[in-house]
Structures are given as structure tokens and as C-alpha cells.
Amino acid sequence: MGVDVKIEGLTKSFGKQLIWKDVTLTLPAGEISVMLGPSGTGKSVLLKTLIGLIKPDTGSVVIEGVDIASCSERDLYEVRKLFGVLFQDGAMFGSMDLFDNVAFPLREHTKKSESEIRNIVMEKMDLVGLIGAENKLPGEISGGMRKRAGLARALVLDPEILLIDEPDSGLDPVRTAFINQLFIDLNAQIDATFLIVTHDINSTRTVPDNIGLLYHKHLAMYGPREMLLSSEEPVVRQFLNAQTIGPIGMSEEKDADELAAEKDMGLPPLPPIPMQLEPSNGIPRKYQRPPGAWCRENGVTPPPGSFQADAAMAPGGMKADPTKAPH
């Protein structure tokens, strides 16, 4: 079904180092959101705050009426059962093989028989393309495989909220395209609320319903995909279009000289907004909105060439034949 995640006024610092301040946003139930931001802006810290692994200094994270930031340990363990989490490095248990890793949540939290567990685990392993590797130890496989195994483990309890930290770092482009399609199909299938942290511009442009950008210790913008992709806001357009011109420099912020030098360079035009990925079985997702709907409702003219299925410039925008339909 998916549930809302209401984040309000969240601030976190480690010692004197402020990570972000006053982050307020709501992850709408059942929708896919992507969080972007330069390296080190605290995206992983934000994910960990959402599951109560890190306590924020101020602010609240409310899920089904429970405030993660201030609830009791007992409530926290209850609420966490709604979550599936993929950590940045997969976080597989090093002493267990992949099968036991993926089976772990089932063995802990359900009374299923070993044969039922086996079926579920193999189904998820198939989903992430790891059939045949189930008896390998996490130390014996590549980073990308660890990540896919982590995803299988996150999915195994049919979570209401999926938090995914950089699913595509360490994956090759083909696997990335498959994983993106997998997210869309999964969302159609289980209607969970997704929050994906990524650096991949292509995924950002084609997968989510909503996009957020963390920049310079605050949430620069959060909203529907089309809103950010058509935004003229300098930081947003620089990041979403991977350009060097704009306020973001190598060390996060450019100094005044650099900005002045760029002043009279014309900004490149916004590229067309691609179509959003659709479930591979063709049945629209529950919260999917027609292409261009947001732009029309808000009187925004999308960049020329937007929403043309055949004009998908980005490789991931093409609808290749993706993973098998989920069973």
C-alpha cells in the first residue's frame, strides 16, 4: 500500500560539522522519489535518519503517526518492520552466504517453513539476476553483485517503504537499466513508497515521480519530476543536466571569481524532458501521471522536444525489453 513519510525541520550536525539544516519534505505514499546531491552532502545520513539509525538534532520524521526521531526503542523496532533498506555497500552479513543473507529476515520475522523460504528467496534472487550465486559468500562477489543481493534482502519482507542508497554505483549501464526497470515494476507490484539516492542523471530523469536535491547543507528543491526538470533554478539545472556552468564547483561551491568569469557565458538550453519509464507489463502504476501533466497544470512550457517517446535521447529512456514481468 505504501505509507507517507513526513519529514519536518530536520537538522543534523556531527560535532561542529553541520550536515544539513531544516530539511522538510513529504515522501508521498506509493510514489518513487529520488534524492540527489553532490558527494558528501549527507544523503546517506538522511536515509539513516529516516530509519532511526541516526538521531537528528531537531525535527521529526513521522510514519503512521510515529515520530522516528523521538519514539521509544520498542516503537522504533516496530516501525522498522515497514522498511526495506539497501545500504550503500550492500551491508551483507559477511559470515553467511547470499542465500542465508536473503533468507535472514524471513527466518527472523516469519514462521515460514524452509521450503517456503527457499521459494521466496529464489524468486527474489531471480528478480535481481543472482541465480547461481546463492552459495557464494559476500566477500567472494563483486560490489555490483553485493548491491543486487542487498536489494533482494531488502525486498524479501514486502516492505511498505524502500530506502535505496545508490543502487547504480558499481553497476554497469545494462544492469543499471535493468535495475531502474525493476524499481518501476516493483512499485507497480507492491505500491511501496520508494526513496532512491543516486548520482545517475539518466536514472533521475526517467525513473522517479519526485526529485529532491540536497545542496549546500539544505534541501534546495523537492517536487514532481517535471517541475525540477523544467526548473531554471541555477543549482537544480546544473545538477540535473550535469553541467560545469553553475554555482556548483569541484569543492562544492565556486568562489566569486569563477562565478564572475562565467557570468556572460550563455547557459545551454534545457534538454527535453524524457518520458518516464513505465512498467514492463504495460499496466500503469497506481500513482503514475500522464507525461506533461504537471507542466500543463502549472502553466510551464516544457523544453522543446519533451515527452516524445521516440525522441528519447538518453539511452535509459529507450524502452528495451526489460526484465521479465515479476511473478
Add this chain to the structure above:
Amino acid sequence: MSSLTAARALKPIGTAGSLFAFALDVGRAVFRRPFQFREFIQQAWFIASVTIVPTALVAIPFGAVIALQVGGLVAQFGAQSFVGSAAVLAVVQQAAPIATALLVAGAGGSAIAADLGARKIREELDAMMVLGIDPIQRLVVPRVLACMMIAVFLNGLVSIVGVMGGYVFNVIIQGGTPGAYLASFTALAQMADLWQGLAKALVFGLIAAIVASYMGMNAGGGPKGVGDAVNQSVVITFLLLFIVNFVMSAIFLQIIPSKSG
């Protein structure tokens, strides 16, 4: 500036506080079911496997040195008949718990800190908590209990090997009489001394495992953080163990009347 120095000076107190809070958490988790029996057995086996051989090797020279020292000293007083007894006292009361402590902290504790530290930086502990499992109950409690059990076991081992080492040294090298050595066992030593050694070993095992687990679970900053955690856990455990050994010895001296003649 002054607040910075103050913060630095007060940091150990904060650490001691959170170490104590951690110990209380562990104490509470001991009684939470289901008990992780498999993990307990595996850990006990593992700790035993890394400590038994070094312990035996340390115990023999320990016993021999004590026999040498005590034997020489006692001979000067003309009380050769007490050699065996004095050696047993020294080994059972002091040498065995200390040797055990060094090995449990040095071999067992460092392995625990390294293991938990690696899990911490690989985010395994985070993943566990997210999956609704408390790492203290799941990982720390079995390790603490295993460490205590193995400490008691090692204590017995050191006592036996030490006493035998003393016997061999006294009888064969110093030319003492076997009968006198054995007969004098009960002259000064008593059952309470065994209990004392046992109690010390239990407490030492507890401290070593708690400190190692705490350090491991709070490791930070990549692989180097794990190395630091291991290093600190060994140093802190040694410090604590020597202090606790002193305190416990003093208490036992007060409450157990020593046997005379």
C-alpha cells in the same frame, strides 16, 4: 579555547559513562529470549582455539619462575616443607587469573573487537538493526558469556599447568622431594583460593568482552578505525584488569581468613 581543553579532559569520563551504559544494556539483553545458543558455542570454540595454546605456553614458565623464586625464598627461611603450598597459592591466586586475563584480552578480546569493528564499518550492524534485530542481544551477549566461560576454563588450565610446572621445576631441577611438595599443598592453600581464582577469571572475562565489544561497535572511519578500536580495547582492558585484580585481591584478603600452618 578553554572549553576545548575541558571537552578533551572530560572525554574519558564520557567514554567511561557510555561504556558503563553499554554494560548495563548487555546485562539487560542477557535475559532476553531467544538465547543465541549457536553463536555462543561458536564463539566459545573460537575464543578457546585462539587462547589455549598460548595460555599453556605462558603457564609453564609462570609456574617455573614462581617455583624458582618461592623455592629460593622459602629455603632461606628454612621452610622447604612449604614450597609446594606457597607455589600453589601464588599460581592459583595471582598468576592464573592474570595470565588468563592477558590472554583473554590480548587474543580473545582483540578478535572480538576486530570482528565487531569490521561489521560496524561494513554497516552490517546497521542492517541488523533495520531488520529489527538488536546486535547487543544477537552478537554481544553470546560473546560476553563465551568469554567468561573460556576465562574460567583457562584459569583452571593455567592453575594445573602452572602447578605441574612448579612441581617439575622444584623436584627435578631444584632437587626437592616429590612427597614434600605434594604433601604441603594443603598446608597454606585452601578451597577458598580456588574460588577466588575462579571469581577473578569470571570478572576478567566479563570486562575483556564488554570492552572489546564496546570498542568494536563504536569503531568509525574505515579500516583504520577498526585497527584503532582493537588497539584501544586491548590497552583499556589491560588497565582495567590490573586495577580490578588489585581491588579483588584486597577484598579477598579481608574476607577470607588465611590459613596458618
